[in-house]
Amino acid sequence: MEAAEEVQIWAPILADPLDWPPSSVTIPLPSQVEEYFSYVYGTDGMGISKFAPEPDDDLGGTMSNLIVKEKWWRGLRGPRKRRIFPWGTGSMNFHRRKNNEHWTHEEVKKLVKGVKAYGVGRWTMVKSRYFSASVPDPAHLKDKWRNLLRACGVPCASQRKEKAQKTMFRPLDTELIQQIQGVAIDSASTSKMKKHRGKGTTS
DNA sequence: ATAGGGCTAGGT
DNA sequence: ACCTAGCCCTAT
Structure with missing residues (x-):
């Protein structure tokens, strides 16, 4: 199944699947995840700008800890947003989120x-x-x-x-x-x- | 592969 | 509360 890759990407983010989206959480953001976010959410939907770097961050280079600074998950419908969404109701229960891909x-x-x-x-x-x-x-x-x-x-x-x-x-x-x-x-x-x-x- | 019913998130 | 619209499922 093609979902395997997405699970791998999302797994570290979902500290608590039952509390999603979290109001404030520290997210380790490797470049892979960054790419994925911009792909899934689009530039206007979920830009990396919606994250703010955590104040004292001593991880030098490739990976830095960021925190969510906007409620990006609520908003108007738009084209090409939220293709896949993890919606955990247990441990590893991921599925496609419906009704979020709109025709331009x-x-x-x-x-x-x-x-x-x-x-x-x-x-x-x-x-x-x-x-x-x-x-x-x-x-x-x-x-x-x-x-x-x-x-x-x-x-x-x-x-x-x-x-x-x-x-x-x-x-x-x-x-x-x-x-x-x-x-x-x-x-x-x-x-x-x-x-x-x-x-x-x-x- | 396509038609058509059903489901439901999210907008009104 | 109701509706729209995208996604899913099943039969053909």
Whole structure:
């Protein structure tokens, strides 16, 4: 499992997993951890600047003790924050923290472009063309597309009753909304056509 | 690999 | 209290 590395990195930090995040704690911060933090939290989320060096620190060079000086773990949602989070309920119980990786406007634009190019449902294709490194799972593209449809007021293809969405936490511009609606309507009508005429070669 | 239901953190 | 939106799980 890929979590092994993260456990190694986090383990020294978690003095008491049940008390996380700690309000004030001394953290040994090797360069590896520093890198990891900036990767996970992003420059605006969890900059190293949010740490303050501990007053009397006689560890000369590579590793110094730092203390947390800001409540960085509470804040607005933003893009690319908190990918992984240790959430101990015992000794070695780590798991992914949910619901913290948000789509940027650029990413949404790429998704729409990709769906337009390859069609709804070709998530692996869209990912490999437009999100080769950034999105972990093609299923996330699908999930985002579903959310976009709902957010843009596109009626669900399946007949399940679903109330129209009221608000968008991260609003989209009108142009993008119209594009999404357009693509959705296109794909709905083509799939309906395929259903109706069974022998048309619509490659 | 994809569709669709379910779960839930975090925002309102 | 309710809702949104990202993530997970399962069936196909």
